[in-house]
Amino acid sequence: MPDGTPELSLTLHRAVAEIPAAEWDACANSGNPFVSHAFLAALEESGSVGGRSGWLPQHAALRDAQGRLLACAPMYAKSHSYGEYVFDHGWADALERAGGNYYPKLQVAAPFSPVPGPRLLVHPGSGLRIEAMAQGLRQACEQLDLSSVHVTFCTEYEWTALGAAGWLQRIGTQFHWTNAGYASFDDFLGALASRKRKAIRRERRDAEASGFALKTLRGHEITAKHWTAFHRFYRATTDKKWGRSAYLNARFWPLLGEALGDRVVLMVAEQDGEPVAGALNLLGDEALYGRNWGALVDAPFLHFELCYYRAIDFAIEHKLARVEAGAQGEHKIQRGYLPVPTWSAHWIAHPGLRRAVADFLDRERPAMLREMEALATLSPFRRDAEQE
Template sequence: MPDGGPELSLTLHRAIAEIAAPEWDACAGGGNPFVSHAFLQALEESGSTGGRSGWLPQHAALRDAGGHLLACAPMYAKAHSYGEYVFDHGWADAFERAGGRYYPKLQVAAPFSPVPGPRLLLHPASGLGFGAMAQGLAQACRQLDLSSAHVTFCTEAEWTALGEAGWLQRIGTQFHWTNAGYASFDDFLGALSSRKRKAIRRERRDAEASGFVLKTLRGHEITPRHWAAFHRFYKATTDKKWGRSAYLNARFWPLLGAALGDRVVLMVAEQDGEPVAGALNLLGDEALYGRNWGAVVDAPFLHFELCYYRAIDFAIEHRLPRVEAGAQGEHKIQRGYLPVPTYSAHWIEHAGLRRAVAQFLDQERPAMLREMEALATLSPFRRDGDEG
């Protein structure tokens, strides 16, 4: 078995419950809730993964001869490429037109969550490097006779190690807000150009003037009534954006709240005592992760207020280094969220497909870096010599 001989064994598990939560979380650490046992269990228990979802758990566990868990990875056999946010539909179409079979494939990911973080979860006392899991996952792909394995939104260190192990490397971009030690939201605004500062103040003022009661709720403050309303908001967004069934079902939200407690942060707008819009965030050790948004009203700048500005308020109050607002939407730049790279790595079994994808990625990576450089020039932050 990988990087250590026959005393290491890799097993695949059809449910996260097959691996004890303390064992899993000892490898995952506590910093990123999206790879926690509790988050993955809520997905499975709600039926959002498993069953007919097209996300069939195949969680990887690497153990020593004594049965001790040294490393693990949240992994799924996928019958499609939905809910991943690193798009390989073109690879699948090309391969199947040529007579190949792209699906099923293996996906190492936090389902439905384009959130960067650890994916190859090593116990701190294991003495292993990422190469052990890289080799084990590639071997699993081969033994299961699958087309490919994909590790998406991994850390840069994992991406580097996977590349060294022969995986194909890909980059993307997201928009994150960085806390430069701000004492208040006004302190943050002071770092912006005068025009951008005035625009944000006007947006916040207009959102406040809309007559909604705006709240930031955590843990037990989020009631079943809030979750029922939030699922309506979520459905409204998915129906509007994609016109298809939502990935996450109504059972998921209260399970998530019960499992993660105060790590769940919900920004809500209420009208006449009823929730009418909401933005869901999960709290990590180093970041507030913005995830889902929806509304059943259309009000000026309410989206920006709940998703971006109140997240900044929260991060400043709790001294968090950053807010991660996800991909899509260069409008985030004007509100202080700047482009950063994201990382994924891909093991392709078929030699011809591997060559084609490698050539594509060799062209895509520098193009993505150029795009990020161009986007960074749109930064709202004052430059040396600018007037305050």
């Protein structure tokens, strides 16, 4: 319960199902599917979080004296730092070497999803400030005797408010495509330098000539066969990249499809009627969010076609503001996805570690901004003075 506001009470919940979906989504109210009750419930019902996953739900709910939900947050007690995409392994090692325990910690996040969006979900009619929720999370951390609270891939507004409340601020980088009101993919290509435009056209032609049937499926068009195949794609990617167990299990995908319906968009390549590669996206009110990719075949430019170009096609057709293509990958720049900052905020209880991390972040932030400026110079877009 935040200081000075005894009419508010903070409770922690071991399942999102303990909080009515309508109440949760009224607070989320963002058009971002990754903080929706349905998405979080699919993770829990499938067993992808909870159990021995190291992601134990501790969803925070802030209510007034009448029991009305004023704010909530998707939060987990973590026994490791995997699946977060904002890396703090060095911080954990430092505290362990000093004789402390970094784990468990509290993580406010959309699990396994480096997707920016709101994290401290305040009901728009509550009049509540983010700082009240932040204070409640700090108190929960202290009462549970945990090392820290981490709010990752939050909004810049939340980042600023948490920084003003004394949280440590971190900046990262992603690559997003922005829709400048394009009428078609060719219209988008017209904004690029000639050499970049020709390269993308060649890549799309080569992907089309590979002999696969390329499809964009949505909602009910995605069948059980597609989900079974997609889990194989997903495992092929995780096994190759990390060589360890995948975060998401086979039960998650059909539950996700059932829960989110037309917000699920799957770009798929089929060979003789069988899916052989796919890119999974979730649709928000303003953006298409690229999430998972995998393939059982190796074909020229198929990855770019399914993950990037067909996502742009979809965004233009549906008049979306942007496509967010996820973490990492400077190769995305040449496909029109430019660097943008991401935000995270961290509360660390141990004074010595807090000072050390604060010093590190004070040096890291300007370095990240300089890196983004350097990456932006690689933009494929035509400069005003460039002649065609």
